[in-house]
Amino acid sequence: MNKLKRALIYLFLSVAAFISIAPFLWMIVSSTNRSVDVTQGKLLPGPYLGENLTKVMDNVDLVPALLNSAKISITTTLLSLLIASLAGYGFEVFRSKAKDRVFGILLLSMMIPFAAIMVPLFRMFGSISQWLPFIGIDTITSAILPTVTTAFLIFFFRQSTKMFPKDMLEAGRIDGLSELGIYFRIFVPTMKTSYAAAAIITFMSSWNNYLWPLVVLQSPEKRTIPLLISNLGSSYSPDYGLIMTVILIATLPTAIVFFVMQKHFVAGMTGSVK
């Protein structure tokens, strides 16, 4: 009986694992096949990866989209980390009743659905366009700004600051460091793992963000990777080999980040719940 139970557990987990991985395997296999083979359900790798890559380079603006996505995600990540960690540190180290109240109000912003503020944000950047065209609609800046500060990340850094030893603060003050000096020279280097975790989740969500770039980036040369994939995916006569190659390339950066920093990623997700 116990043996049967064991076997059932392994069977169940194997099926779950297979279902989870199968779409990835299909994507990888399909990127090495021609479109005809894919439609006929071919499940073995073929020799056409090179040909698909050449087609991608000739027909799809993949490199500009990769560059746009990289610019947006890297800038967003750096700014997010700086702003949110300064705030999380400030809320915890210089704690006061008034600040706790402000913190509570900031947390409310987590309940705001993006679809609700999308139209006002669009109109806001529309009116900025008249005065400051480099920030307005259809600029990289407009794609970055609204997503840079999240209450989630402030909350995350406040929780991490709780684990930061208070003696180090005092030691820094005795050594005559300014408060900002303590933050940059002591807090940031000590909290490297928290920053790594925050960086990964921020980078991934920015790299994969779809709705706001869809609204605000209108010209084709500003397209990010998700916009490019969505556009390819909605074509009437899709070239499956080509599309799967694009998706494969677009997924690689996040997959590499994930496998290299798996521990930090999980810490980043669960860190704020504990």
Add this chain to the structure above:
Amino acid sequence: MNLRARNNLIGWSFIVIAVIMICLFYFYPMIQALILSFQSGTGTNLTFVGFGNYQRLFSDTTFLTTLGNTFLFLIIQVPIMILLAIFISVLLNDKNLKLKGFFRTAIFLPAVTSLVAYSVIFKYLFGPEGLVNLFLLKLNFISDPIQWLSDPLWAKVTIIIAITWRWTGYNMIFYLSALQNIDNSIYEAARIDGASSFRQFTNITIPLLKPIILFTSITSTIGTLQLFDEVMNITKGGPGNSTMTMSQYIYNLSFRYTPDFGYAATVSYAIVILIVIFSVLQFKLAGDKK
């Protein structure tokens, strides 16, 4: 200025950028949306209509359809996914299980993919001649291909399967890390008292996981109420409006149809109200069971 007051001021300077950014990009647009929700007209030609837009909601069949779809996804998908995630994490928490790392990574893997990328892959897999149909036909589970994308009911099923695939592993991680914090001696004591593994699950595991269950069901509910990327890229909301969600309706009202920003803002406030209601409800439910 004394040291306390000085430190307090320095503290504010640490948080001021974040406060300004959140106010500018969350709270200010929310107020703008509230004002907009009482206006109507196309493009920038807006006039005040009082509660007109809110009344329109109740007679707008498209809105009611999207509301129904969103509810359906919520009521069916969230419980299935959460039960599945708890079940898998309990199995994975077994000390004697081999290949644990492999199973965990594999099941979590969908959570790192881009929503758009996986949606496009699912759209092809579930196409009329897609791999899923081919597979089911080969195994003789079905005699005719299922219209996963073009039948109103099956299209909803496809969306539910897709979201469950993407988010089960994500939620599992929260349960796993909570389970690892549970002291093993509680289970040992229960075993000595002769509690079956099912009793241990219902009387120890579930109560101890309650805060995490609350957390994951609230985040999943908020996520489902905002569902957009998947429907946009798998079914485009179709066939007809049978998979269209509220977020997608707001997008269409603002950027696809003749733009009616005022009415779009009203629909978005409907989502906000739902999120508040559901969060309060889930907190209440979790509190009552204590």
